[in-house]
Amino acid sequence: MNPFAVLGIPERFDVDLTSVEKQHRELSRALHPDRFAAAAPSERQAALGKAVEVNEAWRIVRDPIRRAEALLALHGVDMTEEGAPTADLEFLNEMLEQREALDDAKRAKDLEAVHKLAHAIEAKSKAVEAVLTEGFAREDYAALAGKVGELRYFRRFLDEVSAIEDELAA
Amino acid sequence: MALFEIFDPKAPARPIGIDLGTTNSLVAYVRNEKPVAIADCDLEVLVPSVVTYQPGGDVVVGRRAKLLASEYPRDTIVSAKRFMGRGADDPETRRLGPYAFVDAKAGEPNTVRFKVAGDRVVTPVEVSAEILRALKEQAEDELHHVGGAVITVPAYFDDAQRQATKDAARLAGLEVLRLLNEPTAAALAYGLEKKQNGTFVVYDLGGGTFDVTVLVLDDGVFQVRSTGGDSALGGDDMDRAIAHELLAALGFDDKRQTPQLVRLVLDESRKAKHALTTEESVEALVPGHDSVTVTRARFEELIKPILDRTGVACRRALKDAGLKADQLDGVILVGGATRVPAVRRYVAQLFGKEPLADIDPDEVVALGAAVQADLLAGEGRSDEVLLLDVIPLSLGIEVGGSVVDKVLPRNTTIPCSAKATYTTQEDRQTGFEIHVVQGEREMVADNRSLARFTLKGIPPMPAGLARLELTFHVDADGLLAVHAKEVTTGIEQTVSVKPSYGLDDATVEQMLLDALDHGEEDLVRRRVAENRVEAHRILLATHKALEADADLLQPGERDRIVAACEALEESARGEDPGRIHARIESLDDATKGFAGRRMNRAIARAIEGRRVDAVEKSVEHAKGIEEAHAR
Numbered sequence: 001m002n003p004f005a006v007l008g009i010p011e012r013f014d015v016d017l018t019s020v021e022k023q024h025r026e027l028s029r030a031l032h033p034d035r036f037a038a039a040a041p042s043e044r045q046a047a048l049g050k051a052v053e054v055n056e057a058w059r060i061v062r063d064p065i066r067r068a069e070a071l072l073a074l075h076g077v078d079m080t081e082e083g084a085p086t087a088d089l090e091f092l093n094e095m096l097e098q099r100e101a102l103d104d105a106k107r108a109k110d111l112e113a114v115h116k117l118a119h120a121i122e123a124k125s126k127a128v129e130a131v132l133t134e135g136f137a138r139e140d141y142a143a144l145a146g147k148v149g150e151l152r153y154f155r156r157f158l159d160e161v162s163a164i165e166d167e168l169a170a
Numbered sequence: 171m172a173l174f175e176i177f178d179p180k181a182p183a184r185p186i187g188i189d190l191g192t193t194n195s196l197v198a199y200v201r202n203e204k205p206v207a208i209a210d211c212d213l214e215v216l217v218p219s220v221v222t223y224q225p226g227g228d229v230v231v232g233r234r235a236k237l238l239a240s241e242y243p244r245d246t247i248v249s250a251k252r253f254m255g256r257g258a259d260d261p262e263t264r265r266l267g268p269y270a271f272v273d274a275k276a277g278e279p280n281t282v283r284f285k286v287a288g289d290r291v292v293t294p295v296e297v298s299a300e301i302l303r304a305l306k307e308q309a310e311d312e313l314h315h316v317g318g319a320v321i322t323v324p325a326y327f328d329d330a331q332r333q334a335t336k337d338a339a340r341l342a343g344l345e346v347l348r349l350l351n352e353p354t355a356a357a358l359a360y361g362l363e364k365k366q367n368g369t370f371v372v373y374d375l376g377g378g379t380f381d382v383t384v385l386v387l388d389d390g391v392f393q394v395r396s397t398g399g400d401s402a403l404g405g406d407d408m409d410r411a412i413a414h415e416l417l418a419a420l421g422f423d424d425k426r427q428t429p430q431l432v433r434l435v436l437d438e439s440r441k442a443k444h445a446l447t448t449e450e451s452v453e454a455l456v457p458g459h460d461s462v463t464v465t466r467a468r469f470e471e472l473i474k475p476i477l478d479r480t481g482v483a484c485r486r487a488l489k490d491a492g493l494k495a496d497q498l499d500g501v502i503l504v505g506g507a508t509r510v511p512a513v514r515r516y517v518a519q520l521f522g523k524e525p526l527a528d529i530d531p532d533e534v535v536a537l538g539a540a541v542q543a544d545l546l547a548g549e550g551r552s553d554e555v556l557l558l559d560v561i562p563l564s565l566g567i568e569v570g571g572s573v574v575d576k577v578l579p580r581n582t583t584i585p586c587s588a589k590a591t592y593t594t595q596e597d598r599q600t601g602f603e604i605h606v607v608q609g610e611r612e613m614v615a616d617n618r619s620l621a622r623f624t625l626k627g628i629p630p631m632p633a634g635l636a637r638l639e640l641t642f643h644v645d646a647d648g649l650l651a652v653h654a655k656e657v658t659t660g661i662e663q664t665v666s667v668k669p670s671y672g673l674d675d676a677t678v679e680q681m682l683l684d685a686l687d688h689g690e691e692d693l694v695r696r697r698v699a700e701n702r703v704e705a706h707r708i709l710l711a712t713h714k715a716l717e718a719d720a721d722l723l724q725p726g727e728r729d730r731i732v733a734a735c736e737a738l739e740e741s742a743r744g745e746d747p748g749r750i751h752a753r754i755e756s757l758d759d760a761t762k763g764f765a766g767r768r769m770n771r772a773i774a775r776a777i778e779g780r781r782v783d784a785v786e787k788s789v790e791h792a793k794g795i796e797e798a799h800a801r
Contacts, residue, residue, distance in 0.1 A: 008777035022388070023777070025388060025391050025393060025558070026776045026777070027773060027776050027777070028391070028556070028558055028583075029390075029391055029556050029776065030772045030773060030775065030776035031769070031772065031773065031776075032556050032558070032646075033585060033645075033646040035556075038707060038710075038711060039711045039715075040708045040711045040712050040715070040757070040758065040761055040765065041708065041754070041758045042758045042759075042761040042762045042764075042765040043711070043715065043761070043765040043768065043769070045762075045765070046762075046765040046766045046768070046769040047769055047772075048585055048645075049769075050769050050773060051585055052585050052586055052587045052643070054773075055582070055583045055584070055585065055586045056586065056587070056588070058583065059582060059583070059586070162489075163610070163611070163612065165486075166486070166610070
């Protein structure tokens, strides 16, 4: 599935999410099962299938990681987890250090330190997204796979932060 | 399988909306384009969600049952909703209530069972069905012929709890048009009256559940951005907080508390809570004991932990929606507990704006459900209003080492599906054990287990060679089906997730037969009637489609469809339900390709339409927000 085609939007990384969300909503309006409650089963099935596809496309496009993966896949770069290149050692070491700092903050129940670490990673994440925007504009696809891998590391880190927040709040 | 009344052309069936609440339930319908709650003969709209099973076998529901509660504490089930879809061994189950539980025998589903008068054993599903039946009768007194129902559930309800609610409706003889999330219903009740665009939070503190929902209202589309909450937090907890205080003040320790006393003190606590909405202090009087003074300040201290727990969920929901509090256009209050002044103050402070509460917070959900029922039944403005809901909790499966692999993350818009591929860990492994879980935590044990099943019959292969492809599919009701397929051999299996502690189909079917006291013959007649209604509906829809998009038909396709229609018409004149069903399926086959082409056209139109009036719409949208601010 080409999520950009499903949503009827251009294939690019820097998308206007507000506008795409609107597009998704219009498509959902046309396809939602409620609209076909009184229709024949074949039609209900067809609408449901398309609605699922439209929702999946929106889920991909709204997420920078999955959006980048989809774009790279469209240009023949394998972006499944197995196909991704291994990140460079320096980056891995840095993430390892950040992880340890997060573990320490968690053990100390220091929510402020957790937030500080999270903000730093969020900033890095934004910077990498800017690099991706530029790279996609230059059509320099092969070099971008590693950057997407970095975003995945940041995502896992921030998921861990959310889990810690929940745990400390409870 | 839907069970509805034999079709009577004279009395049109009216769709209804039902708020099946923890403390109170109510039923509403749309009259002259406005939703109204239906009152009983005493002009009361709230039906207490209380059921008493009397020694003689009589079942009493509502206010009368509530009066009987202190006399028959073990035979009176209150807050049955809290037990819906829960296992008997769930810690939540034994938390409160003077009930006598029956343990499941070996091999029986692990459902909560109450032992009530006359050695009867009832499940929460049956108790809820009694309440739904009473509401249905109340609606029939006013409308004569009740059609399908939209029943609301907390957004935070998991799959098991939703399924249990549907089972209860089936037992009560109600056709469920849709399960609707309560906050969405509230927004629907507000949205239709106010017609404003923007981003809203629904803060719903009911008797037993707390929900927070962030939604975007845009030209009639209600899109849920995120949901959160706690399925065991509400006004009842406030009552309990006061009750603990009263029991301590009266000098009762845990051992000296009888079921009757607990019930009396809880009732008194509830009254005190209500009085403290307007009074600064109340004298709580438990019959036969000294009175105890409860001040509003002390009450607010007691409920602070409850409010803080709602705050955690609210902040998380905002974060999931990617929003800050100052980007919100409004906050809607739902649930009786939001009448408490401290709750309103807390909400105003949390979101930085005064909450909306123009519609009665007890009625707003049922009114919204009535609006949705009206839309679904095709009598309303279905072109204008649409709900885009999300799954409230992540769905995943257990992978090696008791870790959860999330297949569908929470807040994914439904309907949705997702695929995930796994492989074998051991050589010559001939089966895949599939364990479906729901929740946000990393370890399986910290989440809710939804279902287990095994895909068998895979030929022995070296580890890592077999490829198991799992497809999760969530329908518009938020119910999950899992499809498992081994790719190299093509062996596959589909499971609708029926939780292990729920009721299986056979049990529900048996309860249905028992409850209706109908023989096999009646059941066949019902099926014929149901299939006939279905056949007519499909024929009508097919003719409309043929007329609207005749240009999309391929050579010979019209003839095939028309022939299938005629065959269906002929079978619908007969009395064989199986034959009607088979002909429905053949017509379905004949129209498949045509339906797909029609859908592509609908999509193309939606995309085109958006391009043409995108500018216009964004101007309208901006206006809507301006109006919302000016209000």
